[in-house]
Amino acid sequence: MTETWEEAKISKLLMEAFAPQLERQRASDSAKPTANIDVLITFDETGVSSHPNHISLYHGARAFVASLVKGKPGWTNPVDLYTLSSVNVLRKYTFFYDMFATLATFAMSMGKANKEHPPTLVFMNQLAGEGALGTAWSAMTTAHKSQMVWFRYLWIGFSRYMLMNDLKREKV
Amino acid sequence: MDPTTTTFLCLLALMPVLYMYTVGVVATRFPALRNKRICLLIAHPDDEAMFFAPTMLALTRPETGNHVKILCLSTGKTDCFHWRRTHVNIH
Numbered sequence: 001m002t003e004t005w006e007e008a009k010i011s012k013l014l015m016e017a018f019a020p021q022l023e024r025q026r027a028s029d030s031a032k033p034t035a036n037i038d039v040l041i042t043f044d045e046t047g048v049s050s051h052p053n054h055i056s057l058y059h060g061a062r063a064f065v066a067s068l069v070k071g072k073p074g075w076t077n078p079v080d081l082y083t084l085s086s087v088n089v090l091r092k093y094t095f096f097y098d099m100f101a102t103l104a105t106f107a108m109s110m111g112k113a114n115k116e117h118p119p120t121l122v123f124m125n126q127l128a129g130e131g132a133l134g135t136a137w138s139a140m141t142t143a144h145k146s147q148m149v150w151f152r153y154l155w156i157g158f159s160r161y162m163l164m165n166d167l168k169r170e171k172v
Numbered sequence: 173m174d175p176t177t178t179t180f181l182c183l184l185a186l187m188p189v190l191y192m193y194t195v196g197v198v199a200t201r202f203p204a205l206r207n208k209r210i211c212l213l214i215a216h217p218d219d220e221a222m223f224f225a226p227t228m229l230a231l232t233r234p235e236t237g238n239h240v241k242i243l244c245l246s247t248g249k250t251d252c253f254h255w256r257r258t259h260v261n262i263h
Contacts, residue, residue, distance in 0.1 A: 005245065037210065041211070042212070043215075121203060122198055123226040127195075135225075136226070143221065167227065
């Protein structure tokens with residue numbers, strides 16, 4: 001549970017799941033690389049909580065997405081890889097106050113706006129209503145009840161990740 | 173109470189309102205994913221709720237036309253934590 005997972009194994013698993021036809025496409029010069037997903041989302045290089053498993057996912061996902069266009073210069077990658085930004089401990093537990101830093105990060109990244117492949121995605125939960133903070137809380141406290149040790153209550157009460165995510169598009 | 177403290181406390185109190193307004197703007201004006209086949213790759217079953225709840229809730233709204241799959245690479249079982257997962261429907 002605390003070990004690093006091999007990048008190559010993760011990449012191979014993703015390949016089998018999402019681009020099983022890739023070998024055949026690679027063999028032909030004119031065949032465009034395709035996949036059966038358009039977007040892959042995972043943790044960033046720091047893994048948000050620095051968990052080795054999370055970091056392994058980042059490397060495995062990168063390796064998979066890179067392999068889709070390896071040896072095919074000029075082809076657009078069929079999969080966009082977006083990673084969840086890790087924030088420092090000063091920001092992590094500031095709940096909705098982190099909104100300012102998150103929006104600033106977004107503003108700074110929008111230099112090269114690209115509608116089809118946005119460089120940054122920001123998602124924010126409402127505080128009340130359907131599909132809002134209450135839903136996020138109950139996902140943790142009911143579906144993942146076995147994980148709700150005392151410090152998890154601090155997480156769901158203060159963490160900015162319960163309210164907002166900013167995802168950055170990886171250049172692979 | 174001096175003016176600085178008053179201002180500061182007002183801002184603190186108004187923060188939820190400001191936040192709720194911002195959420196509306198972000199949801200309608202910011203770049204989005206539409207009609208995509210998406211895979212969320214996680215390590216442990218609760219990652220989707222602990223870290224990715226805003227992403228999951230936004231991307232699975234029916235009007236986006238997205239199709240979202242979650243691929244989880246472990247059961248997360250250790251000596252201290254054992255998963256007993258019920259079927260999750262976060263809507």
